[in-house]
Amino acid sequence: QAESIWQVTARRMDGARIVIALRDTSELEAASAQRRDFVANVSHELRSPLTVLAGFIETLQGPAGDDPQTRTEFLGIMAEQAARMTGLVADLLSLSRVESVEKIRPRGMVALEGVIRATLAALRPQIENAGLTVTCDLPDMPEIPGDYDQLVQVYHNLIENALKYGASGGRVEITGQHIANMPGYDGAVLRLSIRDYGEGIEPIYIPRLTERFYRVDKARSRDSGGTGLGLAIVKHILGRHRGRLIIQSQPGQGARFDTILPCR
Numbered sequence: 001q002a003e004s005i006w007q008v009t010a011r012r013m014d015g016a017r018i019v020i021a022l023r024d025t026s027e028l029e030a031a032s033a034q035r036r037d038f039v040a041n042v043s044h045e046l047r048s049p050l051t052v053l054a055g056f057i058e059t060l061q062g063p064a065g066d067d068p069q070t071r072t073e074f075l076g077i078m079a080e081q082a083a084r085m086t087g088l089v090a091d092l093l094s095l096s097r098v099e100s101v102e103k104i105r106p107r108g109m110v111a112l113e114g115v116i117r118a119t120l121a122a123l124r125p126q127i128e129n130a131g132l133t134v135t136c137d138l139p140d141m142p143e144i145p146g147d148y149d150q151l152v153q154v155y156h157n158l159i160e161n162a163l164k165y166g167a168s169g170g171r172v173e174i175t176g177q178h179i180a181n182m183p184g185y186d187g188a189v190l191r192l193s194i195r196d197y198g199e200g201i202e203p204i205y206i207p208r209l210t211e212r213f214y215r216v217d218k219a220r221s222r223d224s225g226g227t228g229l230g231l232a233i234v235k236h237i238l239g240r241h242r243g244r245l246i247i248q249s250q251p252g253q254g255a256r257f258d259t260i261l262p263c264r
């Protein structure tokens with residue numbers, strides 16, 4: 001629980017009467033601290049690739065730039081850094097889009113099976129690169145109210161993570177389940193789980209994974225093109241759909257990310 005910070009204002013009105021207003025500003029303080037952290041994080045994340053780019057440009061402007069082999073190698077690194085910045089900006093835009101429309105309920109009906117097929121098709125090159133087998137066990141599931149593009153983004157982020165962090169496990173399993181009565185939900189839900197057998201996560205880190213920019217291993221995430229925003233986006237989109245994310249993992253035993261989405 002956040003500590004309360006009281007803002008006190010006293011005003012003297014018509015001679016003897018004094019009005020004292022008490023306002024709890026702890027939430028405002030917390031929101032503004034969060035905003036400051038966020039801006040600091042964004043600046044840091046954008047500055048590191050820019051520093052690398054500036055360094056390489058400077059080198060290429062010198063005599064080293066005349067050597068064709070050095071030029072090819074450096075341009076490759078520069079392209080990678082530019083791609084990293086593009087990825088970060090894309091994730092920031094997604095996050096701000098899903099955050100700004102938090103209150104609007106998604107309209108339209110979506111078939112999750114179609115969402116998964118489309119996501120797997122888009123991720124095909126990464127699947128082949130990771131050398132993983134992806135299996136899908138999706139029973140007949142009813143369509144659910146939702147936003148197709150946003151749901152594609154949820155499963156794209158989760159499956160991409162399974163490919164990045166679960167590569168050592170050989171396989172990724174996607175399973176769907178239609179649950180008629182889920183405690184805490186008014187009616188039926190769809191549970192979709194993405195299971196990998198990779199490095200896994202220490203349980204103490206699990207509650208923080210959906211925080212913006214939180215990464216268990218910053219260097220590892222960055223090397224694989226991660227921004228630390230993927231799971232924050234997933235959590236927001238699921239929230240908009242009145243759903244939630246359940247994460248289970250043990251180090252060395254892989255991880256399982258379950259999405260729960262209501263059927264109506």
Ligand code: ADP
Pocket residue numbers: 157161162165166196198199200201209214215216217221222225226227228229230231232254255
């Ligand atoms: P990133 O862009 O770093 O992948 P995410 O928000 O998607 O950011 O994930 C946050 C962190 O959670 C990752 O940096 C990683 O440490 C951890 N993580 C996510 N998915 C998995 C997974 N399937 N296995 C192990 N760790 C994971």
